[in-house]
Structures are given as structure tokens and as C-alpha cells.
Amino acid sequence: MGIQILEPNTCIRGCCSSPSIPLHLPPSSYTLLSPIARGAESVVFEGTLDGMKVAVKKPILSTSEDINKFHKELQLLCYQIVINTPQCDVKQIEGLTAKALQYLHNLGIVHRDVKPANILLDKNLSPHLTHFGLAEYKNDFTRVSIENWKSSGKPTGGFHKKNMVGTLIYMAPEVLKKDLHTEKSDVYSFRVSINELLTGVVPYTDLRAEAQQQTIGRASRRSD
Structure with missing residues (x-):
């Protein structure tokens, strides 16, 4: 089963959108496993998405500036x-x-x-x-x-x-x-x-x- 893209396909703020990249997923579609890498701004986990093995980047959002940077990164990721x-x-x-x-x-x-x-x-x-x-x-x-x-x-x-x-x-x-x-x-x-x-x-x-x-x-x- 492929990943379902919901409409409207935007982030929670509504500032990021994409016709082909899912920006919000049902919790049942993915699983987080153990962390495999850590940085100053994020932690990367091993995970699964619709049965596929994936790497999942979880940002560290401590301040409003961190949240703004995360949404900017999300906007850039919408470019394929x-x-x-x-x-x-x-x-x-x-x-x-x-x-x-x-x-x-x-x-x-x-x-x-x-x-x-x-x-x-x-x-x-x-x-x-x-x-x-x-x-x-x-x-x-x-x-x-x-x-x-x-x-x-x-x-x-x-x-x-x-x-x-x-x-x-x-x-x-x-x-x-x-x-x-x-x-x-x-x-x-x-x-x-x-x-x-x-x-x-x-x-x-x-x-x-x-x-x-x-x-x-x-x-x-x-x-x-």
C-alpha cells in the first residue's frame, strides 16, 4: 500500500505545501525504533514507513527560532x-x-x-x-x-x-x-x-x- 496524501497537504501552520510529498502522516503508517545518530539540532532514528525501512529525522525544537528553521527546512524539502x-x-x-x-x-x-x-x-x-x-x-x-x-x-x-x-x-x-x-x-x-x-x-x-x-x-x- 502506498503512502496516502491527504488534502489539504500542508503543514500545521499552512506555510508548507506539496502536491506529491506527504507533509502529515497517520500515526499508524510509521514506527520509530532506536536512535542511530545525534546532532545539535536533531536526532535520527531507525524506523519503518508503510513497511519500508527508513531513517527518521526528529528535530529538536526548543525555541520559536528552532520552529521557524524547521518550517523553512520543510519548505525546502518540498522541492523534489x-x-x-x-x-x-x-x-x-x-x-x-x-x-x-x-x-x-x-x-x-x-x-x-x-x-x-x-x-x-x-x-x-x-x-x-x-x-x-x-x-x-x-x-x-x-x-x-x-x-x-x-x-x-x-x-x-x-x-x-x-x-x-x-x-x-x-x-x-x-x-x-x-x-x-x-x-x-x-x-x-x-x-x-x-x-x-x-x-x-x-x-x-x-x-x-x-x-x-x-x-x-x-x-x-x-x-x-
């Missing part, structure tokens, strides 16, 4: 990014993931946390770019600058906490220098991810976190 292929090798994984990233960028969305853990492979080894918890519409944050933030009287630490996000070893040099994320930042993170896939090694992981930041920054200045 599906690129089918029967078999995948490294080149195909690279090419299809690049197409998914390009699709996001064409929609004006910056992912901000591209890394291998957010590129999932299905049973055919087809890649799926996932986890949009840190993704932002470009227009929402390009209007923000450290100068505007300062002029509002807010401490700059809040600016960096809100905008310097992602995973350190995949962060682009400009983000480490506290500039805003752009599509180019995503491309940098994507290339580091593909390098890891090809070599089994992540650059600079033999260094401590502070030394990683300094080394990436120096490499960026040499390439400018």
Missing part, C-alpha cells in the same frame, strides 16, 4: 530533487550531486553544510543531497552584513553565531574568515567531499581545529 540512474560509480556520484547542488543554486538556495554525511546513497547507489536544516534563501542573508549588524546595536558575536555555520573541515576559507556563505562556499565544500570520496582522506584532519582554520586561510591567500 530527484536524479535517477541505474548504477553509480564515483564519477556518477560526483556528477549527480553537482546537478542537485546546481538545482538548489538555480532556485536561489545555498545549502551551507555540504559534506559526505549529507549525501545519502540509495540501494542503487544513487546520491541524494539531504539535510536542509542550515540552508538559506540567498536573498534572505545577502542583505545582511556585519556593518548593518553593528549599526543595529547588536553584538557581533550574534552575527557570527547565526551566519558562520556548517562543519569545520568542509567550510570554505571565506566562511572561516567570517564572510557570508555563497554558492561558491557550497562548491568548495562539495569539492572537499569528493576529494574524501576519492582518497579516503579529509584535508588537514591531522591538525587541531584552530590550526585547520589557519592552514585553510593561508592556502586561500596563496591561491588569490
Whole structure:
């Protein structure tokens, strides 16, 4: 039995909708089992959905800002990014993931946390770019600058906490220098991810976190 899509197919707020992705499911259709991964913003459980084995992401919603971020992620998930292929090798994984990233960028969305853990492979080894918890519409944050933030009287630490996000070893040099994320930042993170896939090694992981930041920054200045 397939998953039934109810009408109107919207979230509880009514701000997210999709003609093909079910946004509310009857409790009898799914089961949560044991947790398999934990992060700062969510817990991932093993589960079943209509008899299929699935991973279920349960967000941690402690504040109204967390709820707003969850609904933004839900809106982004309503875009269907599906690129089918029967078999995948490294080149195909690279090419299809690049197409998914390009699709996001064409929609004006910056992912901000591209890394291998957010590129999932299905049973055919087809890649799926996932986890949009840190993704932002470009227009929402390009209007923000450290100068505007300062002029509002807010401490700059809040600016960096809100905008310097992602995973350190995949962060682009400009983000480490506290500039805003752009599509180019995503491309940098994507290339580091593909390098890891090809070599089994992540650059600079033999260094401590502070030394990683300094080394990436120096490499960026040499390439400018």
C-alpha cells in the first residue's frame, strides 16, 4: 500500500505545501525504533514507513527560532530533487550531486553544510543531497552584513553565531574568515567531499581545529 496524501497537504501552520510529498502522516503508517545518530539540532532514528525501512529525522525544537528553521527546512524539502540512474560509480556520484547542488543554486538556495554525511546513497547507489536544516534563501542573508549588524546595536558575536555555520573541515576559507556563505562556499565544500570520496582522506584532519582554520586561510591567500 502506498503512502496516502491527504488534502489539504500542508503543514500545521499552512506555510508548507506539496502536491506529491506527504507533509502529515497517520500515526499508524510509521514506527520509530532506536536512535542511530545525534546532532545539535536533531536526532535520527531507525524506523519503518508503510513497511519500508527508513531513517527518521526528529528535530529538536526548543525555541520559536528552532520552529521557524524547521518550517523553512520543510519548505525546502518540498522541492523534489530527484536524479535517477541505474548504477553509480564515483564519477556518477560526483556528477549527480553537482546537478542537485546546481538545482538548489538555480532556485536561489545555498545549502551551507555540504559534506559526505549529507549525501545519502540509495540501494542503487544513487546520491541524494539531504539535510536542509542550515540552508538559506540567498536573498534572505545577502542583505545582511556585519556593518548593518553593528549599526543595529547588536553584538557581533550574534552575527557570527547565526551566519558562520556548517562543519569545520568542509567550510570554505571565506566562511572561516567570517564572510557570508555563497554558492561558491557550497562548491568548495562539495569539492572537499569528493576529494574524501576519492582518497579516503579529509584535508588537514591531522591538525587541531584552530590550526585547520589557519592552514585553510593561508592556502586561500596563496591561491588569490
